[in-house]
Amino acid sequence: MNSFGQHLKKFLVENIRDYAMFLALLAIMVVFTVLSGGNFLSPVNISNLIDQTGYLGVLSIGETLVIVIRHVDLSVGFLSGFLGAVAANLMQFSHFGALPAILVVLALGGLAGLLNGSMVAYLNIPSFIATLAGWMAYRGALLLATRGMGTIIISNKTFNAIGNGYIPDIPGLKNFLPGYHKLTLLLGIIAVIAIIYSSIANRRRQIKRGFEPLPMDMFILEMVFISAGLLYLTYELAAYRGISWTLLIVLLVTFLFYFITERTVLGRHIYAVGGNPEAAELSGINVRNVILIVFTAMGMLAGLSGVLFASRLQSATTTAGTMFELYAIAGAYIGGVSAAGGVGKVINSLIGAFVMQTLTNGMLLLGVDVSLQYIILGVVLAVAVIFDVATRARVR
Amino acid sequence: MDTPLIELRNINKSFGEVQVLFDVNLSVKKGEIHCLVGENGAGKSTLMKILSGVYPYGQYSGEILIEGHPVQFHNISDSEKAGISIIYQELSMVPEMTVYENIFLGNEIKKGTVVDTEAEIQRSIELLKAVRADYIRPSSKVKELSVSMQQLVEIAKALSKNPKALILDEPTSALSEVESENLLNLLTELKKQGVTIILISHRLKEVMQVADAITVLRDGHTVAYFDRAKEDVDEATIIKHMVGREITNLYPPKIAEPTDEIVFEVKNWNAIDPKTGRYLVKDANLYVKKGEIVGLFGLIGAGRTELGLSIFGNPYKYTVQGEMYLHGKPVHFRSPTEAIRNGVFYLTEDRKERGLILIDSIRKNISLANLVAVSHGSILDDAREIDVAENFVQNLSIKTRNVEEKVLTLSGGTQQKVLVAKGLFTEPEVLILDEPTRGIDVGAKYEIYTLIRQLAKEGKAILLISSELPEILGMSDRIYVMGRGRITGELPADKADQETVMTYAID
Structure with a gap:
């Protein structure tokens, strides 16, 4: 038992950077649950919270890559709003179907990102300025696209389902576990099994390679925590209406970007350019291409964010996208990306965005005054970054 | 017996669990050029950072005596007040500012509340003359100067504080032979004017040229001290002490x-x-x-x-x-x-700035220039990559626990081998x-x-x-x-x- 305590202490000390955010999230959730008399953890609220995170989460993922290569993209908030309005226009006034409208918007987003990237990569304009120009221009474009009348109501049901609908359940099981979404339960259990299986396989590989793996007790503890968290989330979702289309899309996008950043040559190039651009160049990496690709991906994610937000509101409004870029950047920093470049994980940024949204949602639920909400968000962001800097210094 | 100007007694210093200095002693007489030599990682720079207050009192054990009196430095300005100026290996100047602004940075000459530019320029001219660099214009921007000129400005800046002792950490590492020669002549001249100098250098030839006394550090221990007025010593002997073995x-x-x-x-x-x-x-x-x-x-x-x-x-x-x-x-x-x-592969001279990604592992650095060889399609094959890295670690005897170690933590020589491995993996x-x-x-x-x-x-x-x-x-x-x-x-x-x-x- 004593060695368990020692292991735990060593583990927490060595990995505090990775786990602090999860512990903080847990603490925040406990506080809100207690203060709200349990309302915070009601299935409907958790489900809402996740859907609200979607349109910010995808932006946080994009900003993560942009910040990793030592840049920033301020234009994506209003770009997201503008592209949402473009989608609304296409469907309401040009008789586009949902899918064609979405594809057009994603392509436009990519183009806008490419434009930002070109200014940065070829003209060496600081990304802060290049994208600040976009911030202004897209804000104007958004006003133009909503034609001054404020709101375009979207009537396309397929499109609106993205932000408000849920995946269908397994048919023909009406009497089994009534009140729960069976497919969600099934997917949740499969995910837990897959994670445990791949973690064990990974641990075996480490041992075979002669690397020092996590002590067995810590490994089990980690698995228990992850499984418990995932299963609880699954239960919450299943008890409401199951996995929403938004959640499904965000999970797919996250997995895609996780895979690209962690497992592909392109991902390695992105981190290399962020870690040391000169060394990357002298290693034969085309730094300009990497910048272009990252900004283009960011632009496409802005398009996706616009779609998610417009479909959730079932309308395009003049204020859509306001401050999204700043929330997304905050989420990425809470998730631990480094402004010095080369460090940052997309999944952590998604969780970071979730932390931001949890705070907003919880404070709203408790009826905290809006002025106080902003102050608290500011303090949390500052604390997160101070913590990050402090632990980084200690590691060094 | 003269009291030494600077005396360090039984200095111990640890970073976390790693002890880097063990009961180190250093005694520097007034008006001498004292050379501190040792391999990379021997503890020379750490020792000088203790002497200059970068590592404040309390973070080490042992005693510092200046002219026989024990002192406690809590920061750099404490040591400057005691008459110690240090010039680091990496020059610390603001490139966009002028020479005179840099010389008086943090130490501005004031007339009331405003900076007295005229006085600063006048004084700069004198100081630049003192370092035999009167060809440098005080109003030039530092970024327009060559490295060796910047170094002279740095020395002028140090002299502006009227130090009793001047510490120079590897001052010639970025200089050509002729420039080094000039710098060494300047040091000898400053010595004649009564400035005590502590010189850290890799270049033994230079050490032999100017040193009055030599202290050798090895792995955090003081292993030898030579007073050349009493007994001379040759390069081979010093190398032997530095590495603990004879290099024939x-x-x-x-x-x-x-x-x-x-x-x-x-x-x-x-x-x-x-x-x-x-x-x-x-x-x-x-x-x-x-x-x-x-x-x-x-x-x-x-x-x-x-x-x-x-x-x-x-x-x-x-x-x-x-x-x-x-x-x-x-x-x-x-x-x-x-x-x-x-x-064709070019291995850069600047392994930290242009060569390696310091925050990444040995494995990722070695494969970086030829990722195609460790991937299928464009998906990385970690197992292949680790094999490749482990092979190089073995063949080039790269000293590390395993290939996941961050390059940041390795010594200069080991880093250089990682850089070589990266080049070789492109099969040039x-x-x-x-x-x-x-x-x-x-x-x-x-x-x-x-x-x-x-x-x-x-x-x-x-x-x-x-x-x-x-x-x-x-x-x-x-x-x-x-x-x-x-x-x-x-x-x-x-x-x-x-x-x-x-x-x-x-x-």
């Missing part, structure tokens, strides 16, 4: 002869700075044969690095003219990517090595040299760029000398000696 040969013997097959050649090669129109390289002609080690010697500013970079796909976008041939066929590389693809035919042993200790140098010999034996064509003459003479089959962008001489190794090569270099 600084350079490994040749193990193979070069072939006659010319692998790589440039003709009428020019590289021009597009901003100023200045020729960085002019009319260069050179070739390298299979299995040959060709030395390229030049002082700082001779255009050696620019030549290497302009060949290697020209990443810094000079205007390049001339012809390049690989196995007799004309080639043209538009980027480092193309150069690597064609079997032509390897351009730019200062491959800069800033690494004697033992690691020998290992790098052995490796270069081995690579030549395997048939690589090697261009060894260096500003260390003994290295060029000790390693090369053939030598080119550069001066002011031109190749000023070409000599076979057996016809070359220090004087001849240097004559071409300063031509």
Whole structure:
């Protein structure tokens, strides 16, 4: 038992950077649950919270890559709003179907990102300025696209389902576990099994390679925590209406970007350019291409964010996208990306965005005054970054 | 018995669990040049950071005495008040500010509440004269000065505080031989004016030239002290103390002869700075044969690095003219990517700034320039990558626990080996090595040299760029000398000696 305590202490000390955010999230959730008399953890609220995170989460993922290569993209908030309005226009006034409208918007987003990237990569304009120009221009474009009348109501049901609908359940099981979404339960259990299986396989590989793996007790503890968290989330979702289309899309996008950043040559190039651009160049990496690709991906994610937000509101409004870029950047920093470049994980940024949204949602639920909400968000962001800097210094 | 000006007694210092200094003693007499020597990681810089208050009182154990009185420095300004000024290896100046602004940075001369610019400029002129640099204009921006001029400004800045003792950490590491010589003369002169100097240096030749006393550190211990007024000491003895073993040969013997097959050649090669129109390289002609080690010697500013970079796909976008041939066929590389693809690799002189990704692991650094070889399609194969890295770790005896270790934590010599491994993994035919042993200790140098010999034996064509003459003479089959962008001489190794090569270099 004593060695368990020692292991735990060593583990927490060595990995505090990775786990602090999860512990903080847990603490925040406990506080809100207690203060709200349990309302915070009601299935409907958790489900809402996740859907609200979607349109910010995808932006946080994009900003993560942009910040990793030592840049920033301020234009994506209003770009997201503008592209949402473009989608609304296409469907309401040009008789586009949902899918064609979405594809057009994603392509436009990519183009806008490419434009930002070109200014940065070829003209060496600081990304802060290049994208600040976009911030202004897209804000104007958004006003133009909503034609001054404020709101375009979207009537396309397929499109609106993205932000408000849920995946269908397994048919023909009406009497089994009534009140729960069976497919969600099934997917949740499969995910837990897959994670445990791949973690064990990974641990075996480490041992075979002669690397020092996590002590067995810590490994089990980690698995228990992850499984418990995932299963609880699954239960919450299943008890409401199951996995929403938004959640499904965000999970797919996250997995895609996780895979690209962690497992592909392109991902390695992105981190290399962020870690040391000169060394990357002298290693034969085309730094300009990497910048272009990252900004283009960011632009496409802005398009996706616009779609998610417009479909959730079932309308395009003049204020859509306001401050999204700043929330997304905050989420990425809470998730631990480094402004010095080369460090940052997309999944952590998604969780970071979730932390931001949890705070907003919880404070709203408790009826905290809006002025106080902003102050608290500011303090949390500052604390997160101070913590990050402090632990980084200690590691060094 | 005179009281020493500075005395450090039984200094112990740890970083976390790692102890880096063990009961170190140092005693510096007034008015002497005291050299502190030791391999990288011996603890020299740490010791000086304790003396200058960077590591404040309380973070170490032991005593500091200035003129016999115990002192406690809590920060740098404490040590400056006690008369100690330190000049670090990395110069710390604001490039966009002028010389006089830098000299008085943090120490401004004021008239009321405003800065007295006139007085600062006047005083700067005097100080620059004192460091024999009256050709530097106080109103020039520091970024317009060469490294050696910046160093003189740094010394002028230190003198502005009227120090009793001046500490210089590797001041000549970025200087050419002539510039180093001038700096050493200046130090001798300052000594005559009564300034005590502590000099940290790798270059033993310089140490022998100026030192009145020498303290040798090894692995955090004081292992030897020589007062040269009483007993002189030779280089070999000092090296023996530094490394704890006798190094009989600084350079490994040749193990193979070069072939006659010319692998790589440039003709009428020019590289021009597009901003100023200045020729960085002019009319260069050179070739390298299979299995040959060709030395390229030049002082700082001779255009050696620019030549290497302009060949290697020209990443810094000079205007390049001339012809390049690989196995007799004309080639043209538009980027480092193309150069690597064609079997040419350039190993940078600046491993930290341009060579390695310090926050990444050994594994990721080694594979970086040839990720195609460790991936299927564009998906990385971790297992392959780890195998590759482990192979290099074994073959180049890279000292590390495992390949996941971050490069940041490795010593200079080990980092250099990782950089070499990265270059070798691209399987180059032509390897351009730019200062491959800069800033690494004697033992690691020998290992790098052995490796270069081995690579030549395997048939690589090697261009060894260096500003260390003994290295060029000790390693090369053939030598080119550069001066002011031109190749000023070409000599076979057996016809070359220090004087001849240097004559071409300063031509």
